[in-house]
Amino acid sequence: MRLSGIFRSRLRWWTLAGVFGATWAWWISAQATFTSAVGIGVGGAIALCVIRVLRASSVSSEEESFTARIWPWLLLFGLAVAWELFELRGSPRIAHPTLSYLANLWILSSRLTRAGVAATWLMVGWWIVP
Amino acid sequence: MTVGEFGWLVVILAVAGLSLLAWRRPAALVSLSGLWRLLRSNWVGRSAMVGMWAWLGWHLFVR
Numbered sequence: 001m002r003l004s005g006i007f008r009s010r011l012r013w014w015t016l017a018g019v020f021g022a023t024w025a026w027w028i029s030a031q032a033t034f035t036s037a038v039g040i041g042v043g044g045a046i047a048l049c050v051i052r053v054l055r056a057s058s059v060s061s062e063e064e065s066f067t068a069r070i071w072p073w074l075l076l077f078g079l080a081v082a083w084e085l086f087e088l089r090g091s092p093r094i095a096h097p098t099l100s101y102l103a104n105l106w107i108l109s110s111r112l113t114r115a116g117v118a119a120t121w122l123m124v125g126w127w128i129v130p
Numbered sequence: 131m132t133v134g135e136f137g138w139l140v141v142i143l144a145v146a147g148l149s150l151l152a153w154r155r156p157a158a159l160v161s162l163s164g165l166w167r168l169l170r171s172n173w174v175g176r177s178a179m180v181g182m183w184a185w186l187g188w189h190l191f192v193r
Binding site for chain 1: 132133134135137138141144145148151157158159160162164165168170171176177179180183184186187188189190191192193
């Protein structure tokens with residue numbers, strides 16, 4: 001009985017959060033860049049996430065061997081950053097595509113995919129804090 | 131395909147390859163989900179991720 005109450009309360013909370021997030025993403029996708037409205041919308045989401053990070057307590061870390069097992073990822077991250085910077089210095093953009101250029105071309109050009117990216121961005125921000 | 135696009139394809143394939151390696155040899159390489167857990171587990175990792183996340187959102191939608 002009590003468990004079902006908790007489940008129902010959580011379900012209600014997640015539904016509300018989902019509806020709010022989807023509405024926010026759809027609204028953001030309709031806003032033009034460099035406007036106050038989009039700045040306030042995205043800034044508000046960032047402020048919420050920063051508050052959650054500041055309030056979160058520490059979680060016990062994984063085993064020590066982790067550091068020895070992450071260097072290929074660090075190397076790849078470094079290479080990707082170097083490639084982005086290399087492309088950024090080149091022109092024209094079509095021959096030297098940066099990640100922003102590719103994102104504009106493939107996923108930010110229609111409202112539906114733009115809303116999808118906004119919703120995904122919001123969810124990632126929520127998941128950062130355990 | 132331009133050289134620039136080819137470079138990004140190589141990066142994507144490298145991520146896929148490392149993920150596969152991490153899945154087959156978990157003792158040798160941390161998986162992407164393991165990295166995610168590691169970064170979330172401490173204050174420094176969380177702050178770095180929130181910083182990158184905030185910059186990305188601002189850059190994509192506000193400019």
